[in-house]
Amino acid sequence: MRVAVLGASGFLGRRLTAALRARGDQPLALSLRDPEAAARASDGCDAVVNLAGAPVSARWTNRQKAAILASRTTLPHRFLDAAARLERPPGAYVSASAIGYYGTSRTATFTEASPPGEDFLARVCVAWEAEADRARELGMRVARIRTGIALGAEGGALARLLPLFRAGLGGVVASGRQWYSWIHADDVVGIYLHVLDGRADGALNATAPEPVTNAGFTRALAAALRRPAIFPVPAFAVGALLGEAAMIVTEGQRVVPGRTLESGYAFRHPHLDEALRDLTR
Numbered sequence: 001m002r003v004a005v006l007g008a009s010g011f012l013g014r015r016l017t018a019a020l021r022a023r024g025d026q027p028l029a030l031s032l033r034d035p036e037a038a039a040r041a042s043d044g045c046d047a048v049v050n051l052a053g054a055p056v057s058a059r060w061t062n063r064q065k066a067a068i069l070a071s072r073t074t075l076p077h078r079f080l081d082a083a084a085r086l087e088r089p090p091g092a093y094v095s096a097s098a099i100g101y102y103g104t105s106r107t108a109t110f111t112e113a114s115p116p117g118e119d120f121l122a123r124v125c126v127a128w129e130a131e132a133d134r135a136r137e138l139g140m141r142v143a144r145i146r147t148g149i150a151l152g153a154e155g156g157a158l159a160r161l162l163p164l165f166r167a168g169l170g171g172v173v174a175s176g177r178q179w180y181s182w183i184h185a186d187d188v189v190g191i192y193l194h195v196l197d198g199r200a201d202g203a204l205n206a207t208a209p210e211p212v213t214n215a216g217f218t219r220a221l222a223a224a225l226r227r228p229a230i231f232p233v234p235a236f237a238v239g240a241l242l243g244e245a246a247m248i249v250t251e252g253q254r255v256v257p258g259r260t261l262e263s264g265y266a267f268r269h270p271h272l273d274e275a276l277r278d279l280t281r
Helices: 011-022 035-041 062-072 074-083 120-138 156-166 185-196 214-225 235-250 258-262 272-280
Strands: 002-006 026-030 047-050 092-098 141-147 149-152 182-184 202-206
Touching: 002 011, 002 035, 011 026, 011 149, 011 185, 026 035, 035 074, 047 074, 047 185, 062 074, 062 120, 074 120, 092 120, 092 185, 120 141, 120 235, 141 185, 149 156, 149 185, 149 272, 156 214, 182 185, 182 272, 185 202, 202 258, 214 272
Parallel strands: 002 026, 002 047, 047 092, 092 141, 141 202, 149 182
Antiparallel strands: none
């Protein structure tokens, strides 16, 4: 299978291209900075995976908000417009999305059938997925992967936490009661391969079957590293650092992978304690 990977240089993009190559597929690393060039390069590919997007884990200035939205809507729109002119457009379009789609809640449990939220990140995700769905007009099979907190030692949230926890400076964030819908990076890649192999499409949650609270996550990571975690991080400190983007850390959502499990995907790392031991060995 020949797969064009947009955003191949990122944390998950590197893992996906390596996994594709390891099983004998031909990943083609492309950038969405020039959507028209990327579309031309994807001519004749079996599928496109779009993992590109400006980071959301940064202070949301007006400029950053514009970049977050444009990288997930304007640039994919231009890519698909150019793909419509290809002689042999790809047969499938697999787009990243995020569980931010659902908004935040301390009490609700979200599945792929749940409605979207109303905050900034939810609106971005709705627009992001709407652009992905335009690929159907080109005859492509479309999937939208709503990813939770992807854990990997070399990138994402865990890579930022490990130095603090290894130094014994970790602790619960804000109340600790906010939900963390986590997933091992190996399973994120596994879900993408599952979709590329034609076993599922539409909206799929890329989250482990057992979400935990921030307090539960903190205990599990401290135990995996055999270090104390006694330095709480108050909500105001996170707010001072990240501004509006602090909601990603201090709020949360309990998301379960209903359609993902129904499609037959078997998680390699369904339990947090084992996943963290694997990642911190």
